Amino acid sequence: MYVLTADQRASRVNADAVPSALAVVTRRGAGGLALPPERTAGDELQVAVADASAALSIVLELTRTGEWSVGLGVGAVESPLPQSVRAARGEAFINARDAVDRAKKTPTRVAVTAAAGGEDAEALIRLLVELRDRRSPEGWEVYDLLADGLTQRDAAARLGVSEGAISLRAKAAALRVEEAAVPALERVLAHLDDGTRTASAPERG
Numbered sequence: 438m439y440v441l442t443a444d445q446r447a448s449r450v451n452a453d454a455v456p457s458a459l460a461v462v463t464r465r466g467a468g469g470l471a472l473p474p475e476r477t478a479g480d481e482l483q484v485a486v487a488d489a490s491a492a493l494s495i496v497l498e499l500t501r502t503g504e505w506s507v508g509l510g511v512g513a514v515e516s517p518l519p520q521s522v523r524a525a526r527g528e529a530f531i532n533a534r535d536a537v538d539r540a541k542k543t544p545t546r547v548a549v550t551a552a553a554g555g556e557d558a559e560a561l562i563r564l565l566v567e568l569r570d571r572r573s574p575e576g577w578e579v580y581d582l583l584a585d586g587l588t589q590r591d592a593a594a595r596l597g598v599s600e601g602a603i604s605l606r607a608k609a610a611a612l613r614v615e616e617a618a619v620p621a622l623e624r625v626l627a628h629l630d631d632g633t634r635t636a637s638a639p640e641r642g
Contacts, residue, residue: 477523
């Protein structure tokens with residue numbers, strides 16, 4: 438299981454970004470969410486995710502704005518899952534707390550904690566986030582159009598520029614690099630989750 442804990446940066450001087458982030462997480466998580474996202478503290482949100490692709494998509498979207506420090510924890514969780522992520526427990530939640538605390542201290546605003554192999558996944562995700570941080574507004578404009586399913590020709594027509602100009606923007610934005618990196622990172626994250634199982638909640642009494 439993957440648990441993401443995200444803490445809003447500079448929340449004391451900026452407007453509350455949690456409501457919009459909750460909508461982003463819900464949209465990006467799609468059918469991969471194990472528990473819906475919730476505000477877990479004044480400027481913090483948390484979500485449990487069952488799918489590596491959804492987990493990476495959420496991480497990349499939250500780090501894009503620079504507003505969030507994002508911790509990704511991987512591990513088992515207690516079953517049965519409660520209805521609220523705030524009531525859930527397990528190794529993945531402990532790891533997510535460790536990860537977000539470390540993410541607050543890094544320029545790329547992201548960290549990964551797992552029983553084994555988390556440092557490799559963290560290094561690769563940080564490389565991709567650093568690449569995305571260098572992307573210009575024009576590069577993001579092309580990224581968003583292509584992500585919506587437009588071809589480069591369609592994007593050129595939409596923006597009123599030549600296909601050659603779109604190609605140059607895509608190259609400068611390293612869109613092909615990201616396109617190749619994302620599936621590889623999804624496999625790395627899926628491997629981290631291999632062998633983890635949903636743990637039975639201990640009996641209390």
